[in-house]
Structure formats: structure tokens, C-alpha cells
Amino acid sequence: MERKQPDLVLIVARSFATKLATPTLIIDARGDLVYFNDAAAEVLGSSYLDLGELQASHWQELFAPRTLDEEPMTPEQTPGGIALLERRPVHDSFAFRGLDGREREITVTALPLYSRPDEIVGVMSIFWELPAAP
Amino acid sequence: MIARVWGARGSLSAPGPATVEYGGNTSCVELELADGTTLILDAGSGIRELGQRLLEREHGELHICLTHLHLDHVEGLGFFAPLWRAGWKLRFWGPPSTTATLRERVSRYLSPPLFPIGLSEAPAEAVFEDVPREPWRVGSAVVEAQSVEHRGPTLGYRIEEEGHVLAYLPDHEPYLTAALDDDPQWVSGWALAAGADILFHDSQYTDEEYPQRLGWGHSSVAHAAAFARASQVRQLAMFHHDPMRSDRELEALHDEVAESLHNDQEQPLIAREGLEIALGTDRHRGA
Numbered sequence: 471m472e473r474k475q476p477d478l479v480l481i482v483a484r485s486f487a488t489k490l491a492t493p494t495l496i497i498d499a500r501g502d503l504v505y506f507n508d509a510a511a512e513v514l515g516s517s518y519l520d521l522g523e524l525q526a527s528h529w530q531e532l533f534a535p536r537t538l539d540e541e542p543m544t545p546e547q548t549p550g551g552i553a554l555l556e557r558r559p560v561h562d563s564f565a566f567r568g569l570d571g572r573e574r575e576i577t578v579t580a581l582p583l584y585s586r587p588d589e590i591v592g593v594m595s596i597f598w599e600l601p602a603a604p
Numbered sequence: 605m606i607a608r609v610w611g612a613r614g615s616l617s618a619p620g621p622a623t624v625e626y627g628g629n630t631s632c633v634e635l636e637l638a639d640g641t642t643l644i645l646d647a648g649s650g651i652r653e654l655g656q657r658l659l660e661r662e663h664g665e666l667h668i669c670l671t672h673l674h675l676d677h678v679e680g681l682g683f684f685a686p687l688w689r690a691g692w693k694l695r696f697w698g699p700p701s702t703t704a705t706l707r708e709r710v711s712r713y714l715s716p717p718l719f720p721i722g723l724s725e726a727p728a729e730a731v732f733e734d735v736p737r738e739p740w741r742v743g744s745a746v747v748e749a750q751s752v753e754h755r756g757p758t759l760g761y762r763i764e765e766e767g768h769v770l771a772y773l774p775d776h777e778p779y780l781t782a783a784l785d786d787d788p789q790w791v792s793g794w795a796l797a798a799g800a801d802i803l804f805h806d807s808q809y810t811d812e813e814y815p816q817r818l819g820w821g822h823s824s825v826a827h828a829a830a831f832a833r834a835s836q837v838r839q840l841a842m843f844h845h846d847p848m849r850s851d852r853e854l855e856a857l858h859d860e861v862a863e864s865l866h867n868d869q870e871q872p873l874i875a876r877e878g879l880e881i882a883l884g885t886d887r888h889r890g891a
Contacts, residue, residue, distance in 0.1 A: 471798050478753065478781075479751075481790055481791075484781075484782075
């Protein structure tokens with residue numbers, strides 16, 4: 471029996487996210503998408519049940535994030551990527567195309583999740599859709 | 605590996621005529637490993653009597669794995685005879701903390717005003733270490749510790765020896781982390797218990813009590829059974845009995861659990877003081 475499972479901090483973060491009405495997305499220490507809640511599904515244009523867990527490169531490719539000035543962003547430039555690589559909280563805005571084809575702009579607060587002072591196990595990103603420009 | 609239960613009560617010692625059959629001492633399980641090493645799981649009041657028996661040896665080394673530092677899991681230390689005898693070496697393992705070492709945290713109890721004598725006065729050599737991230741060897745066994753869902757930093761343990769596995773999660777509320785019939789990798793403690801021969805698991809509350817105690821860090825018997833099913837353990841030992849639970853009430857809960865386990869799982873046990881389980885021989889011994 472394969473016994474691997476995420477760290478408890480990631481498990482509890484996922485549990486917390488399932489109960490939040492605020493859009494929330496969780497990546498693990500490799501940057502892989504491991505969960506987003508129903509509120510996030512509204513913004514991303516697809517449910518987690520439909521999309522499932524995705525490797526870092528795949529989910530970045532799907533959403534093709536870019537700056538508000540329309541410059542493409544690498545995974546390392548997104549708030550979640552910065553929080554993971556630089557191990558610090560990040561608050562920023564960017565644009566992407568949802569899986570339903572609709573363009574969106576969001577503001578994200580990304581928090582690194584530590585299980586021990588020197589061990590990061592993932593990042594929790596909470597985000598809000600910005601109102602469309604008039 | 606032989607497991608002996610010295611205390612299976614949760615939260616508070618509960619001696620008296622209503623608990624005489626399963627016992628009133630708080631959490632303590634002794635593991636006698638194949639190479640003779642003694643590994644002790646938790647230091648509740650049950651460890652007092654274990655300490656008296658260990659004094660049959662003049663000295664030695666003991667490994668004590670603490671799940672967490674709530675009083676019912678450390679309160680026996682002040683009366684654990686080997687700690688108060690020179691010549692003994694006690695090696696403690698416990699959950700890491702960002703604020704204090706394990707020794708400092710245990711010393712909060714073993715010091716005035718909570719206890720008259722300080723830990724620093726104990727004649728035995730006491731070594732305190734945070735559990736390693738990876739499984740580590742203790743005698744002839746491999747021990748694995750992981751954080752599990754409970755109030756405050758808390759560990760569960762998995763002890764494997766000669767292909768047999770004992771899992772120990774006395775204080776655990778996995779229901780808070782995921783639906784227990786959900787993808788098991790998102791259920792707290794699952795990897796520790798998966799496929800174990802015997803699982804000692806928190807079974808503190810009735811289904812009626814649980815909603816009033818949601819988030820207190822313990823499981824209902826239904827959740828304990830669901831966790832045992834999800835983990836596909838061979839046998840569940842109900843543990844951490846509520847101090848208000850009488851022997852007869854425990855037996856009624858046992859019957860509920862027995863009905864809800866998979867057909868290929870063995871009948872559950874009610875952990876009781878004196879229970880002895882020899883893994884690998886399929887024999888439950890002791891009174």
C-alpha cells in the first residue's frame with residue numbers, strides 16, 4: 471500500500487479552504503496545484519472535481535497569467551510562485567483567462583505555509599476578482 | 605513486538621468500581637521489541653506501575669515517545685521510578701515546537717508549583733529530542749512520527765518490526781480534516797495507520813456527544829471506526845476512553861464499532877490495562 475500523504479499543515483489548509491466562501495487555491499512545495507475551493511472555481515471557470523490536481527507547469531500553462539499591462543508572467547512571477555520561492559507573503563494583481571474563456575483580473579494574497587520554521591510545505595493563495603473597468 | 609497496555613483512559617484518571625475492568629489510568633503503552641528494547645508510548649498515569657515493574661532491572665535505557673504534552677499524557681512522569689534512579693537513561697521523543705525545547709516544555713509540569721521537584725533534580729539521564737522528520741530506528745523497530753489533527757502540536761506514531769505494524773493515535777480528530785470516506789491521503793493520520801496490524805485510536809465520544817465537542821481534538825466511536833476502515837487496519841483497539849465512560853458503556857460502544865467495520869477486519873478491542881498483544885503470533889494475552 472502506497473502510504474504517501476501531504477503534511478498535516480497542507481491537509482488542514484485544504485480543510486480550511488473547503489469551508490471558506492472566499493476563493494482559495496493551494497499549491498504544494500513543488501508548486502503543483504493540490505486544491506481550490508468552490509468559490510475559486512467560480513473565478514477560475516472550472517471546478518476542482520473536473521480539473522483535479524495539476525503539475526506546476528500544466529496549470530500555469532492552462533491559465534496563462536499575465537500582468538495588468540498584458541506582459542506574460544512566468545510561474546516564478548506570480549504571487550504564489552514568489553511566495554514559494556522567496557518564502558514570504560505576497561500581495562499583487564494580475565490577469566488570466568478562465569477555463570470558461572472569460573478574461574479576468576484578480577488580486578491575490580499568497581501565504582507560504584510552514585510546518586517547521588525551516589520547512590515550507592506549500593502556499594495558500596486567497597484572491598478576489600477585480601471589478602471590470604467601466 | 606509485544607504491546608502491553610498500562611493506561612487507556614483519556615483526559616483524566618478515572619479509578620472506581622465503574623471502570624475497574626478496563627482501568628482508570630491515562631495513556632501508556634509499553635512495547636517490548638524483539639531485541640529486548642523497551643519503547644514506551646506516552647507517560648500518562650499508567651506509566652507509574654510500569655516503572656515499578658521496570659525496577660526489576662537495575663538499570664537500562666528506555667525510549668519514551670510522547671504524542672503531545674497534555675497532562676493526561678505526561679502526568680505519570682513524576683512517579684515513573686526509573687526517572688528517579690541513577691543508572692537509567694531515558695530518551696524522550698516528542699513534537700517539535702517553535703517556542704521551546706521539549707525539555708523546557710516537559711519541565712513546565714515537572715517543576716514548582718505544579719510539581720514539588722524539578723526535572724533537573726532527577727538522577728536518571730534524561731535526553732529530550734524532537735522527533736526526526738524521517739522514520740528512525742529504535743532497537744529492532746523502525747519508528748515513524750507525523751503530526752496529526754488535535755489541539756496543539758500532536759504526533760501519531762507508527763512502529764514497524766519484522767513486517768508487523770502497530771499504529772498509535774490516541775488523541776486524534778481526523779473528521780475535521782476531510783470526510784472519512786474521502787480520498788484517504790487528505791485524512792489526517794492515514795499514512796501512519798495504513799495497513800497496520802493493530803491501531804490504537806482515539807474513541808472518546810459517543811455519536812451523541814460529538815457534536816457538542818466538535819473541535820476538541822477527539823473522535824467519536826463512529827469516526828474511529830471510519831478511520832479504521834479508511835486505513836484498512838487489521839484490528840482497531842478503542843483507546844482514550846472518556847473518563848465518564850463506565851465499563852458497561854464501553855462494551856455497548858464496542859458493539860456499535862464491531863458492526864461498522866469491514867468484514868475482513870478483526871473484531872475491535874477495547875484497550876484495557878493488562879491487555880497484551882504479541883504481534884506476529886495472533887495472540888491476545890494477559891488479563
